[in-house]
Amino acid sequence: xxxxxxxxxxxxxxxxxxxxxxxxxVTSVLAAALDKKLVDSVVVLKKINDFEAVPVITSDVNxxxxxxxxxxxxxxxFAKLIANKNLKVALPAKGCDVRGIIEQGKRNTIKLDNTFxxxxxxxxxxxxxxxxxxxxxxxKIRPEDVHGxxxxxxxxxxxxxxxxxxxxxxxxxxxxxxGRRESCRYCTIKIPNNADLACGNWGVTGxxxxxxxxxxxxxxxxxxxLQNAVDAGYVQIQKPDEKGIAARARIKGAMEGLSRKWxxxxxxxxxxxxxxxxxxxxxxxxxxxxxxxxxxxxCGDVSKCTEFHYRGxxxxxxxxxxxxxxxxxxxxxxxGQCTDVCPVDIPLTRLYRRFANPVxxxxxxxxxxxxxxxxxxxxxLND
Amino acid sequence: xxxxxxxxxxxxxxxxxxxxxxxxxxxxxxxxxPPSTRIIxxxxxxxxxxxxxxxxxLEGADAVLVTGCHIGDCHYVNGNDxxxxxxxxxxxxxxxxxxxxxxxxxxxxxxxEGEKFASFIRDVTEQIKKLGPSPLKPEGVS
Ligand SMILES: Cc1cc2nc3c(=O)[nH]c(=O)nc-3n(C[C@H](O)[C@H](O)[C@H](O)COP(=O)(O)OP(=O)(O)OC[C@H]3O[C@@H](n4cnc5c(N)ncnc54)[C@H](O)[C@@H]3O)c2cc1C
Ligand code: FES
Numbered sequence: 001x002x003x004x005x006x007x008x009x010x011x012x013x014x015x016x017x018x019x020x021x022x023x024x025x026v027t028s029v030l031a032a033a034l035d036k037k038l039v040d041s042v043v044v045l046k047k048i049n050d051f052e053a054v055p056v057i058t059s060d061v062n063x064x065x066x067x068x069x070x071x072x073x074x075x076x077x078f079a080k081l082i083a084n085k086n087l088k089v090a091l092p093a094k095g096c097d098v099r100g101i102i103e104q105g106k107r108n109t110i111k112l113d114n115t116f117x118x119x120x121x122x123x124x125x126x127x128x129x130x131x132x133x134x135x136x137x138x139x140k141i142r143p144e145d146v147h148g149x150x151x152x153x154x155x156x157x158x159x160x161x162x163x164x165x166x167x168x169x170x171x172x173x174x175x176x177x178x179g180r181r182e183s184c185r186y187c188t189i190k191i192p193n194n195a196d197l198a199c200g201n202w203g204v205t206g207x208x209x210x211x212x213x214x215x216x217x218x219x220x221x222x223x224x225x226l227q228n229a230v231d232a233g234y235v236q237i238q239k240p241d242e243k244g245i246a247a248r249a250r251i252k253g254a255m256e257g258l259s260r261k262w263x264x265x266x267x268x269x270x271x272x273x274x275x276x277x278x279x280x281x282x283x284x285x286x287x288x289x290x291x292x293x294x295x296x297x298x299c300g301d302v303s304k305c306t307e308f309h310y311r312g313x314x315x316x317x318x319x320x321x322x323x324x325x326x327x328x329x330x331x332x333x334x335x336g337q338c339t340d341v342c343p344v345d346i347p348l349t350r351l352y353r354r355f356a357n358p359v360x361x362x363x364x365x366x367x368x369x370x371x372x373x374x375x376x377x378x379x380x381l382n383d
Numbered sequence: 384x385x386x387x388x389x390x391x392x393x394x395x396x397x398x399x400x401x402x403x404x405x406x407x408x409x410x411x412x413x414x415x416x417p418p419s420t421r422i423i424x425x426x427x428x429x430x431x432x433x434x435x436x437x438x439x440x441l442e443g444a445d446a447v448l449v450t451g452c453h454i455g456d457c458h459y460v461n462g463n464d465x466x467x468x469x470x471x472x473x474x475x476x477x478x479x480x481x482x483x484x485x486x487x488x489x490x491x492x493x494x495x496e497g498e499k500f501a502s503f504i505r506d507v508t509e510q511i512k513k514l515g516p517s518p519l520k521p522e523g524v525s
Contacts, residue, residue, distance in 0.1 A: 319438070325476050358479065
């Protein structure tokens with residue numbers, strides 16, 4: 001097994017295969033890594049209900065096995081969770097999780113050699129609060145009655161406890177302001193080739209559809225992970241057919257195209273930008289949550305953005321935001337965490353991307369996609 | 384105060400070894416320049432943090448000038464290379480923020496270039512007079 005190879009795989013445990021997002025492969029690979037001591041701990045989501053969960057770092061194989069299944073309305077980001085903990089860890093990760101982890105790696109808060117990243121293809125995730133509202137307004141069902149959720153053929157389907165299925169197309173939901181988080185709509189990382197493995201259901205066709213996970217090996221560490229799970233008897237794999245590989249590439253291309261369209265729609269050029277930024281930021285209460293969750297920030301409590309900002313300032317823009325705009329110009333990965341946590345609903349990711357888009361395009365630098373140093377770090381010249 | 388009488392406030396960061404010397408020579412050589420600049424001397428242009436520039440704007444500067452030794456002449460070997468990197472980011476943030484590009488300028492001026500310093504200040508003052516006060520100027524600051 002080596003870098004670049006692709007497989008279809010599934011869990012050998014029938015129950016996990018059934019509960020898993022596609023074939024339960026991710027759960028089984030994580031469990032095998034823990035079981036065979038490839039890692040000391042694993043990060044998984046602990047479910048509260050069908051649209052809420054908390055991430056946990058665990059060394060308990062059973063807890064890992066319990067976590068099978070995809071939660072589309074849990075927009076977690078695991079990078080900050082494992083930073084500064086010096087763990088030997090394996091974890092599932094959406095594209096933005098992977099990017100956050102790699103950026104933390106560059107800032108020496110995570111040892112990438114000790115981190116096994118199982119990437120999940122991701123077409124986007126939803127905000128739990130928005131999901132609740134959407135269930136009531138669009139689906140006319142009580143959030144408490146939801147029993148399961150899945151995405152199929154562009155439709156978001158909720159199953160209620162009485163066994164009924166309720167389906168609405170994602171396009172229609174997004175037209176009404178629901179559906180995926182805004183940052184997911186214009187995200188172009190649909191298959192995380194920056195992770196050690198990239199897993200998803202795209203490319204699984206025919207009889208196996210829904211019962212197997214398509215996995216691409218992106219690194220030697222990835223090959224080690226998957227081989228370990230096969231050797232330990234946790235997963236079974238086979239080669240995918242050409243048709244599946246082509247289908248996966250086609251869907252990826254189509255999704256990226258849609259994202260680029262969204263990007264144009266969200267970031268229309270505008271005059272009077274200073275007024276726009278001031279208006280958007282006028283309700284800021286200086287809580288600092290956007291920095292605390294930011295998966296590319298590694299400053300800790302004492303940092304330039306907070307230490308030179310005073311609540312009594314009568315400035316027209318806050319120093320806090322100016323410094324963040326500057327620091328994120330080359331480092332923002334567009335994960336949407338800041339917007340998610342803002343208590344006064346400032347669309348922060350949209351603001352940061354206004355600064356990051358031109359800089360990252362000009363420098364041809366995509367943070368979190370490889371190990372290149374952030375261009376701003378070049379101030380630490382080598383000589 | 385009438386529009387003609389308005390003098391912009393320009394903050395110029397100068398490095399001790401070159402551009403500050405340039406400002407000095409401008410005075411010694413009696414080159415005409417408007418009284419619009421406030422010079423802040425730093426040991427090297429590499430010391431100028433984007434934060435200082437933001438602060439100058441937020442406190443009411445109508446323009447901010449970042450100046451230092453010519454590339455290769457920095458007295459701390461590569462301080463101005465670092466300035467160049469920081470400036471690139473700073474410039475793009477200031478531009479995206481919607482601040483006119485004339486309000487932030489970079490120039491390399493040696494200690495003997497008094498004439499260059501004076502004419503730089505004259506040019507910038509002219510440009511800023513046309514633009515008017517900075518949109519970031521706090522209420523009540525002239
Ligand atoms: C938000 C989201 C969107 C996705 N969109 C697509 C898509 O468009 N196309 C596609 O091919 N595949 C997509 N996937 C991946 C797919 O749903 C499966 O996760 C993947 O096929 C692996 O299946 P599995 O049965 O092997 O995983 P499982 O064995 O079910 O393991 C899933 C693992 O992921 C973790 N997990 C679940 N939800 C999240 C979350 N929100 N964030 C981080 N970790 C989580 C669980 O803790 C578990 O460890 C998406 C996944 C998520 C979480
Ligand atoms: S000493 Fe003048 S730029 Fe460094």
